[in-house]
Amino acid sequence: MPRYKILIEFEGTRYSGWQKQPNSNTVEEEIESGLSRILPHPVDVIGQGRTDSGVHAEGQVAHFDFPTELDPHKILYALLGVLPHDIAVWDIQQVADDFHARFDATARRYRYQIIRRPAPLKRSFAEMVLDDLDLDAMHNCAQKVQGTHNFDSFTKPDNDNPDSVCEVMESYFTEEDCQLSYHIEANRFVRHMVRRLVGTMLEVGKGKRPVQEFEDMIDKPSKNKNGHGAAAHGLILEKVSYKKS
CATH class of the missing domain: 3.30.70.660 (Pseudouridine synthase I, catalytic domain, C-terminal subdomain)
Structure with missing residues (x-):
């Protein structure tokens, strides 16, 4: 199954950090929600690690799998319309199937x-x-x-x-x-x-x-x-x- 690496910038002021958690608004949840609105079925986004509530990012990295090849330009353009103003995915690229955003980070x-x-x-x-x-x-x-x-x-x-x-x-x-x-x-x-x-x-x-x-x-x-x-x-x-x- 093709794997995609995404680079993310966000202002963390309104969020309880990166990682999904009950009864809290998080960056990971917003990105998964945005992708589910433009792709035929939901995806599981895996981040390189969590950030605390209120912390910002210029270069957060995550990956997700999707069963077919995606057009990066179309995905980036579509995300502009569905993500909140304080979150942006500014790059997406297909990577090796065994790439892992967290465990491969040096x-x-x-x-x-x-x-x-x-x-x-x-x-x-x-x-x-x-x-x-x-x-x-x-x-x-x-x-x-x-x-x-x-x-x-x-x-x-x-x-x-x-x-x-x-x-x-x-x-x-x-x-x-x-x-x-x-x-x-x-x-x-x-x-x-x-x-x-x-x-x-x-x-x-x-x-x-x-x-x-x-x-x-x-x-x-x-x-x-x-x-x-x-x-x-x-x-x-x-x-x-x-x-x-």
Whole structure:
């Protein structure tokens, strides 16, 4: 049966994350509903992983199977008419039958956006922080994140992913105009990890925690250490990487 890979962009404000769940509006459910309106029968969409409620994506990846070959251009055009304004499927391609959006992914890349002054046009996609920040201390924390670590201090109990070990290939801050952005790429992420890393680094930047405490949370992980979470609306899934792409 032909398999199709789709690339998705969405604003997560109105949704309870990616993954379907009872009594909640989710991105996965909206895409399956949209496809069912333009295809002869329903399909099961498999995403590369879930995103939290309120988190956005520029490059979410998913796949689905369909018994006949589809015209990608026609499908993309049809989806424009049936998906809500805050979800877009912007690419579709037929892939190998054994391709899997989740299990074949080698890396995921996120960006967390922080604005340093009132900026109404950016407010929906960034956390506003008006405090003075020790950026040198935050850069030191970001550098500490890089490498293979157990991130128990920055997650919550999750029966689906009990192992909190992740390999972080990139972790750094950039500054442009009024925006401070945190960039992180890893082979996998555990629940709330990026938001808790950012929130805790912001506390270091504000002088509420020393750098040594952050380093201790990395070196001596424990779910009891409870990293501070940043707001969901500042987080964006940028890209998912695969060996064959």
